[in-house]
Amino acid sequence: MAQRLRVASVPAGHPYVERVMASSDLTVQPDPRPVGAPEGQWWPPVVLAPGWIDEHRDQADVLHLHFGLESFTPSELVDAVEAAHRVGWPVVQTVHDLLNPQLANQTPHLAGLDALVPIVDAVVTLTPGAAHEIETRWHRRAVVLPHPRLLPDDLVLPRGVARDVPVIGVHLKDLRPNVDGLGAVRLLLVALDGLSRQGVPATLEVHLHRQVRDQEQRDAIRALCSGRGDVVLLEHDRFDDEALAHALAHLDACLLPYRAGTHSGWLELCWDLGVAVAAPEVGFFAEQHDDPTIGGFAWTDGGAGLVATLAHLLRSTPPAGSDARRRLVAERLRARAQRDAETATAHDDLYRSLLPSGAAR
Structure with a gap:
């Protein structure tokens, strides 16, 4: 039986992250709440704040960076990765966005990518085209793992209402x-x-x-x-x-x-x-x-x-x-469940490949 791995994810409480880290052999540490933030708010991510990783070195085995990195300067991001390496955590980065859709000025986002992509231990992205661009820009080979389902498991998927015209x-x-x-x-x-x-x-x-x-x-x-x-x-x-x-x-x-x-x-x-x-x-x-x-x-x-x-x-x-829409949704739900399970296993396998033998606690 595989030893459980503990992942510090930035963030943890996001539907994408919850789905790709759904392996039964992983424990994702909950997001520390920022000072003054309401319940459920993970940003700005406390995990990357100065000193947090050193103070919590015994609470995780791997650091995975997803979203919220724009809260920090490139030098602060580098400091966080160096802190993770200092305590023995490999660092994985998923490059979701080569351009940040929330920003009009892309300079800070691109500077963050320039700082992080060359120094993390593994890079993940969602499509072959994005992986090609990452290799072209930073000479890093990204692992391609597809986007998971975002809707909650307990949500009964509606099929809509028939209309006279589309x-x-x-x-x-x-x-x-x-x-x-x-x-x-x-x-x-x-x-x-x-x-x-x-x-x-x-x-x-x-x-x-x-x-x-x-x-x-x-x-x-x-x-x-x-x-x-x-x-x-x-x-x-x-x-x-x-x-x-x-x-x-x-x-x-x-x-x-x-x-x-x-x-x-x-x-x-x-x-x-x-x-x-x-x-x-x-x-x-x-x-x-x-x-x-x-x-x-x-x-x-x-x-x-x-x-x-x-x-x-x-x-x-x-x-x-239509009944045909209902059948299509059911077919896609089955395909999605299989693919998402494979993606979660691939994340688990990636983390383990980066750890020294026996390093999981």
């Missing part, structure tokens, strides 16, 4: 820096008109948080959506897991409104719910699943390509609310 959706959330909400809505309006000319009427559902980072863009989106009977603008608070699943499940296709990015958890949510995805031809979204229900579009062609992509996706995907 529903295409875009979730703009709070208009973070990598989201081009206005550009996405403009392209989708062109696409609606193009689909209609092809005899494929559809409706557009635009979701927007009540609190946004760019109020001027929000106002322009409101103006674009007003006065069209085939467009519904829904402004709401951030969805919880169940509300989000239901909001996505009744769509027939969902457009990702990202001008830049690397990988997408939103795409994974849609895949689990049987919703087709129109993904921009940036980053490595298309590599997350080899599936005809994921199609690409270019921001620069004025929407012409998006018409063809959406027409293909609507033909390739069982409509919301």
